[in-house]
Amino acid sequence: MTVITKAILTSAFSVALAAGAQAEPYRIGVLTDMSGMNYDLSGKGSQVAAEMAVEDFGGKLLGEDVEVIVGDHQNKPDVGSTLARRWIDEQNVIAIADVPTSSVALAVQEITRQSDTALLISTAGSSALTGASCSPSTAQWTWDTYALANGTGRAMTLQGDKTWFFLTVDYTFGHALEADTAAAVKAAGGTVVGQVMHPRETSDFSSYLLQAQASGADVIALANSSGDTMTALKQAEEFGITAGGQDIAGMLLFLTDVHGVGLDIAQNLTLTTAFYWDMNDETRAWSERFGERMDGKMPTMVHAGVYSSVMNYLKAAEASGQAKSGSEVMETMRGMDIDDFFNHNASLRKDGRVVHDMYLVKVKTPEESEGPWDYYKVLRTIPGDEAFRPLDQSDCPLIDG
Template identity: 55%
Template structure:
C-alpha cells in the first residue's frame, strides 16, 4: 500500500509539473459594445466574430488556455455600460472587457476597470483622453483615436487648401474630443475655425445644423460624428447641395461600413483616416475573407480588426507569463512587441497607446470600383510616431516628464 501511495503521489507530482497541467488557465473575455444602435454595424456581433477568430488562430486550447467569450449591448449609454461592467467584474468572472465604442461609455468603464483591477482593451472608442488625462495602467487603447484622426484627415484637408472650418459635433465626449483635436491641427497649420454647432446624439435630422454650416461659408465642414450620424449628415448634405456648392465635407471618422451604407455615388471623394482596410495587402485580405464568411459576407471595420489584434496580443502575454494576473499580463503586453497580419508590427506604450501606422484614404468613384467593398484608394501612410500624440505632450500621469 505504501508503495502504491508513493507511486500515485509521484505520478500526480509529475502531472502537476508538466507544461500541459501548469498552463491550464481559464480566461473570460467580455465584448461590450453597441449591438442595436448606430454603431452596431461597425462593432456589434462582428467584434464577437473577431474575438473568436483570434482565439482560434492562437490555438488557445492547445496551449492550455481555456477562453470563454460573452457579449452585451451597452446601448451607447454610460449607465447601462457601467452596470454591465460591474456585474461582469464582480459576479461573472470577466477578466477583460473588449471593444467599448462610444467614448462616454468607455471613459466610465475605464475608471471601473481601474477600480476593480481588471483589463480593458479598447478598440471602439475614439477619445484620445483614454491615453491622456484619463489614462490608467489598466486600459490599452488599440485601434485609433481622435488625435490620429485629426492628424490624418484634418491635416490633409488643410494642406489641400481647406483652411476655414465649421464643425458639426456630436454632443458627447467623442465629438468634443474630435472637434478639439482637429481644431488644434487646423489652427496649427494656419487655418481658422469659423464656428461649430453641437448636434444631439444620436441624431436623425441634421438640416438646421447643415444650413448653419453652409451659411458660414467655411471651405470645410468637419463632421465630428460617427456611424449612423455620419451617414445621415452626409446624405442630407447631398440633399442641400453643399458639396455641389463648393464646400467640402470632412468625415473625421468614417468606417468602411459607413461607405457601404452610403454607396459610392454619395460617398465618392471623401477623405478619411483608418488604421485598417480589408484590401490593403495579402494578409488583410486573407483574414477578412474568413471574417466575411463568418459574418454574413460583411467585411470588417477597423474596430473589429482591432478586437482581433488586441485579443491575440493578450493571449500571447498570458501564454508568456503562464498567468492571468492583471499587473503581470499588462506588463508583458507592454514589453512584447505586437505583430499580426492586420496591423503589422507595433508596440504598446507606457500610456496604454497601441502604436501602429495610420492610413489616409479617398473613397473611390463608382467607375473606379471593381465591386462591393472595393471602396478605398490609399493617399498616404502616417507613421505611428506622427499619427499619435507624442509622449512629450501627454497629460497621462503614467508618463514621467
Template identity: 50%
Template structure:
C-alpha cells in the same frame, strides 16, 4: 465550440450572449483550470452596431481560435460573453461591474462610444482587470484619463484628426466649420481638430454640437452652410455620419462649393451611402481589408461568418487586441492581475496579420501606421467592397500624439 456560457438574466445584460471556445490540451488539470473569461462589450442595437457589434464579437472569437491553434501548450479554457451597452455609460459600467463581480471576467474588449469606455475604465481599474479599447476613439484614454489597466488599440481622435486635417488644409481648405457629436468622443475630436487646423495655417470659423443618434441634421447643416466656411467637418460616427452626409448632399452643400469632410468614416458607412454619394471623401483610418495579402486573407475568413459584410477597422482592432492579450497572458502565465497583463502587453512586440508589427507604448497607446484614404468613384471600383484608394501612409511618429503631450498621470509616478 464546447457549449454555451450562461449569462445573468439581470436587465443590465439584456441581449448578452456567451460562447465557450474549445479547450486545448489533455487531462484533469485542463478540466479543473479556471476559465479565462473575455467580455465583448459593444453596441449591438444602435448606431454603431454595423461598425462594431456582432462583427467585433466575431473578431474576438476568431482571435481566440487563432491563438489556440498556434499555442497548443495553453490548456486553460477560454470563454467569451457579450453585452450590449446601448451607448449608455451607466449601463456599460453596470455590465462591467456585473461581469467582474459575479462572472469573473478577466478582460473587457471593444467598448465603442468614448463615454462608455471612460466609465468602464474606472470599473476595470478599481478591480485590477484589463480593458482593451478597440472601438472608442477619445485620445483622453491615453491622456488625462489614462490607466495602467488599459490598452487603446485601432485609432484615436488625435490620429484621425491630424491626418485628414493636415491634408485638407494643405490642399487649400483654410476655413472650417465643425459639426460635432455632443459627447466625449466629439469633444475630444473637436479639440484635436482645432489644434491641427490652426497649427497647419487654417482657421475654425464656428461650430455646432448635435445630439448622438440624430435623425434630422437640417438645422445644423444650415448653420454650417451659412458660415461660408470652405470646409464642413463632420465630427460624428456611424449612423450619424451616414445621415449627415446624405442630408448635406440633399441640401446641395457640396454642389454649392463647400467641401464636406468626414473625420471618422468606416467601410460600412461607405457601403450604406454608396459610392455615388461618398466618392471623393478623404479620411484617416488604421485598417482596410484590401490593404495587403494578409488583410485580404483574414477578410476571406471573416466575411462569410459576418453575413457577407466586410470588416471595419474596429473589427480588426477587436481581433488584434484580443490576440495580443492572449499572447501576453500566455507569456505571463496568469490573467488575474490586470495591470501585470497590460505591462506584459507593453513588453512584448505586437505582431498580427491586420496591423503588422508594432508595440504598445507606456501610456497604453498601440502604435502602428495610419493611412489617408479617398473613397473611389463608381467607375474606379472593380469588385465588391472595392471602395478605397490609398493616398498616403502615415508613420507612427507622425500619426500619434507624442507621449510627453498626453498628460498621462500614472507615468509621472
C-alpha cells in the same frame, strides 16, 4: 472510525472532488453595441473577431479554457459599468474588449482600473482614454481622435482647405474630435470659423447644415460617427453643399458607413483609418475568413482591431503567467513586438496607446470601384510616431516627469 481516519478520508474525498471538478473557464467579455447606431461598425462583427482570435490562439490560456461572452451596453455608461462589474465579479472575465462610445469606455475604464482587469479598447476613440484618464490596465488599440485629426484635418488644410466649420455631436467623443481637429487645422495654417453642436442620433440636420453652408467655410467637418455621419452626409447631398463648392470632411468614417450611404454620396471623401481589408495578401486572407462568418461583410478597422487586441492580450497573458492582472499583462506586452496583419512593428506605450501606422484614404467613385466593399484608395501611410500624440505632450499621470 478514529478522528484521524475521518480526517484522512475527508481530505482524500476533497482532493478527488477538486480533481474531478471542471475549472471555470477564463472569459473575454466583448462589451459592444448590439442594438444601436454602432451595430454595423462593431456589434456582432466584434464578437466574431474576438472568437476568431481565441480559436486561432488555441482556445486555452495557461492550461484553462477561454470563452468569449458578449454584452450590449446600449451606449449608456451606467449599463456598461454594471455589465463590466458583474462580469468581473461573477463570470471570471479577465479582459473586456471593443467598447463603442467614449463615455461608456471612460466609465468602464474606472471599473477595470479598480479591479486591475484588462481593457482592450477598439471602438471608443477619445484621446482622453490615454490622456488624463489613462489606466495601467488599458490598451487603446485601433484609433483615437488625435490620429484622425492629425490625418484628415492636417492633410486637407495643407492641400488648400483653410477655413473650417464643425458640426459636432454633443458628448465626450465629439468634443475631443473637434478639439483635436481644430488644433491640427490651426497648426497647419488654417482657421476655424464656427461650430454647432447636435445631440446623438439626430434625424434632421437641416438647421445645422444651413448654418455650416452660410458660414462659407471651405470645409464642413462632421465630428460625429456612424448613423449621425450617414444622415448628415445624405442630407448634405440634398442641400447641394458639395455641388456649391464646399468640402465635407467625415472625421470618423467606417467602411460600413460608406457602404451604407453608397459611393454616389461618399465618393471623393478623404478620411483616416487604421485598417483597410484590401491592402495586401494578409489583410485579404483574414478579411475573407471574417466575411465567411458575416455573410460576406468585410471588416471595419474596429473588427480587425478587436481580433488583434485579443490575440496579443492572450500572447502577453501566457508569457506573463498572469491571466487576471491586467496591469501585469500590459507591462509584459510593452516588451513584446506587436506584429500581425493589422499592425506591423507596433508598440504599447505606458499611457496605454498602441502606436501603429494609420492610413489616409480617399473614397472611390462608382466608376473606380470594382464591386461591393471595394471603396478605398490609399493615399498615404502615416507612420505611428506621426499619427499619434507624442508621449512628451501627454497629460497621462502614469508618465514619469
